[in-house]
Amino acid sequence: MDRLLQMNIEELGDLLRKREVSSLELTHFYLDRIKKYDNTLHTYIKVTEEEALKMAKSADERLSKGEEGKLLGIPIGLKDILCTVGIETTCASKILKGFIPPYDATVVNLLKKEGFVLLGKLNMDEFAMGSSTENSAFMVTKNPWDIERIPGGSSGGSASATAAALCVASLGTDTGGSIRQPAGFCGTVGMKPTYGRVSRYGLIAFASSLDQIGPITRTVYDCAAMMNVISGYDPFDSTSIPVKAPDYTEVLGRDIKGMRIGIPKEYFIEGIEPDVRESVMKGVTLLERQGASVIEISLPHSEYAVATYYIVCTAEASSNLARYDGVKYGLRIDGKDIIDMYKKTRSMGFGKEVKRRIILGTYVLSSGYYDAYYRKAGQVRTLIRGDFEKAFNICDVIVTPVSPTTAFKVGEKIDDPLTMYLSDIFTIPVNLAGLPAMSVPCGFDRNGLPIGLQIIGKALDEETMIKTAYVLESELKLKKIPEEFL
């Protein structure tokens, strides 16, 4: 059965269609792996065994009838921020403990139509606020490459489970790097699509102008295959872009001759670990050898991105999270009157980081401070977008490190929020500009920890990124699953 671990979605699909393995067998194989390894890694908040077996049986029936489905019988994990009908969805928060959504997120609906098998709901930073998954109200997820280290965040459960093969693939969400940073720290492929490419309906909102759903996978092929299922217009999301998504697997294997790669000089700064710099530049050289040309570009407003982001995202969060008041769903703690009930419920239900961001967001929007913070941030956001627009006049993709460092130790940054925020310095500008970006493994540091290379694309041009990532993956042939989990 272990050969199954090395197979991508296409190869598994072939095997399933030929009936060499059943979806039930494949699902049991993954459930057994979760039982064996998740006591160490803590990636799943909830394993939906019963549901998984039911879905696998139904997939097998469909397969035996010769029915098609892009993910028919494939076991997948979902970040616990995506609503699943009848299955508890917590956002890793005490305030949503016991919440059973009466509907599926659009992406979940799409996965179901293609016949996927739901293995369970994956751990994350509470309400997707964090860069280490240490802000989960329930447990701390570990990095499979070194269990003393964090997997990154906020989609740390998705990245760790995918890297250790506790699912074939997973979905995460990315507001300031929450797919790409953990994907990079865990040696997996992560994609944050163009804002509006994937419907946000049923994604529990953190910062609505920045949030996007995307896949975390072990291979570039699987990333493209997952994108094929989740992309496209959805009338239930008013910011969904009304264009048809292409077949992302079509560009796999195409050459990159003549492609212009932009390297922003502002991103190779002090504070970036030498191993990270070296590994990313080696990746760039490799792409050059395949026929791409390299141009130095400038994104002069990059240094303002983190400050801008923490104004925009906390402002939006303070508004989005006002809905947790103990009235309609989730936790309620009784008080002497309704205001007291709101206060007690929210104080008991939210964790430290969520409260910190609500306070910050309320402050920057409060009377007398709005112009100095929120309005200013909106303007700087325009300048950051402008930087990218100019850069893309002279290049086709931009390549940077995903993070300045590799995975840090559990507890290392948790008491220092500003330092934690700065670990997303290379991923944040992309969300502010609404662009697509990918994290693809490009090597390991001296401690054997994975290093991620970020590819940023033009709006709606995920294909060029996927093509580039595939060239890199094919040339590097890196180890995907850590020894201990084989």
Next chain:
Amino acid sequence: MKITREEIEYIGHLSRLELSPEEVEMYTLQVGRILEYMEKLKTLNTEGVVSTSHAMPIKATIRDDGVSPSFTIEESLSNAPDRFGAFFRVPPIIEVDE
């Protein structure tokens, strides 16, 4: 210091959060540091720059005004912490003198 204890307490009230003295202490320090870091935006001249509120310039979409299925009352109330018939029940909001 960028923010005082009193301001954190007031913002806590606006955010409907009950903060313990330890939390007030911690957030005064941490939020203060973060706001200090945000000061760097002030060094940037943004006069005349239009503000971006959404990354993608998409027009607001308006759907046809047709009837389509929505959640039933039971579905909508299925997670209610407290209910009374077809309603969410909450503590009294308007006090009535008896």
